[in-house]
Amino acid sequence: DTEVTQTPKHLVMGMTNKKSLKCEQHMGHRAMYWYKQKAKKPPELMFVYSYEKLSINESVPSRFSPECPNSSLLNLHLHALQPEDSALYLCASSQDRVGTQYFGPGTRLLVL
Amino acid sequence: QQQVKQSPQSLIVQKGGISIINCAYENTAFDYFPWYQQFPGKGPALLIAIRPDVSEKKEGRFTISFNKSAKQFSLHIMDSQPGDSATYFCAASISNTDKLIFGTGTRLQVFP
Numbered sequence: 001d002t003e004v005t006q007t008p009k010h011l012v013m014g015m016t017n018k019k020s021l022k023c024e025q026h027m028g029h030r031a032m033y034w035y036k037q038k039a040k041k042p043p044e045l046m047f048v049y050s051y052e053k054l055s056i057n058e059s060v061p062s063r064f065s066p067e068c069p070n071s072s073l074l075n076l077h078l079h080a081l082q083p084e085d086s087a088l089y090l091c092a093s094s095q096d097r098v099g100t101q102y103f104g105p106g107t108r109l110l111v112l
Numbered sequence: 113q114q115q116v117k118q119s120p121q122s123l124i125v126q127k128g129g130i131s132i133i134n135c136a137y138e139n140t141a142f143d144y145f146p147w148y149q150q151f152p153g154k155g156p157a158l159l160i161a162i163r164p165d166v167s168e169k170k171e172g173r174f175t176i177s178f179n180k181s182a183k184q185f186s187l188h189i190m191d192s193q194p195g196d197s198a199t200y201f202c203a204a205s206i207s208n209t210d211k212l213i214f215g216t217g218t219r220l221q222v223f224p
Binding site for chain 2: 004006031033040041042043045048050055056088090092100101102103104105106108
């Protein structure tokens with residue numbers, strides 16, 4: 001099973017809202033990732049957690065706040081977002097820092 | 113030097129034809145080269161991957177050709193089908209790093 005699940009599938013939020021995206025994997029993978037993807041562009045790396053510790057933050061604005069409660073779960077907390085933050089947010093996981101990244105279906109976010 | 117250049121940007125192929133997508137890189141430290149297939153509104157799915165000690169890898173109708181000296185690799189889709197219509201991303205990474213460097217993507221359309 002190479003499934004990464006993400007909830008919700010779609011999210012519409014105002015610029016003053018606080019919301020969270022959730023990602024889950026049960027493959028025993030030790031690395032988890034958040035990506036942002038704009039239309040017709042490749043995914044852009046935002047954050048990497050390795051063994052539940054934040055290992056990479058790609059200079060993402062503080063209105064995005066990641067959290068890794070345990071090895072199977074990854075959250076992305078959103079606050080005071082801007083309309084340009086509207087995108088497909090993808091979660092991925094990999095066995096460790098080597099090898100294949102498996103992506104979830106994404107959350108389509110619209111910021112009004 | 114961290115870039116992966118991908119071409120063409122879009123590709124139209126008739127059913128039964130061969131689809132060829134090319135990628136090139138500069139960083140000789142890259143040692144893992146996956147290809148991802150992405151349908152609209154979905155997350156990228158791993159299609160096939162290769163390491164530089166192999167010049168070719170085939171899985172069903174999909175073949176990766178790898179030219180280490182030229183620092184190029186390509187995806188061949190044999191007997192292309194309308195169901196193959198999707199965006200394809202090549203990528204490259206270095207073992208023990210968390211970053212997957214994506215190409216810019218190729219939108220493939222296969223017409224009956």
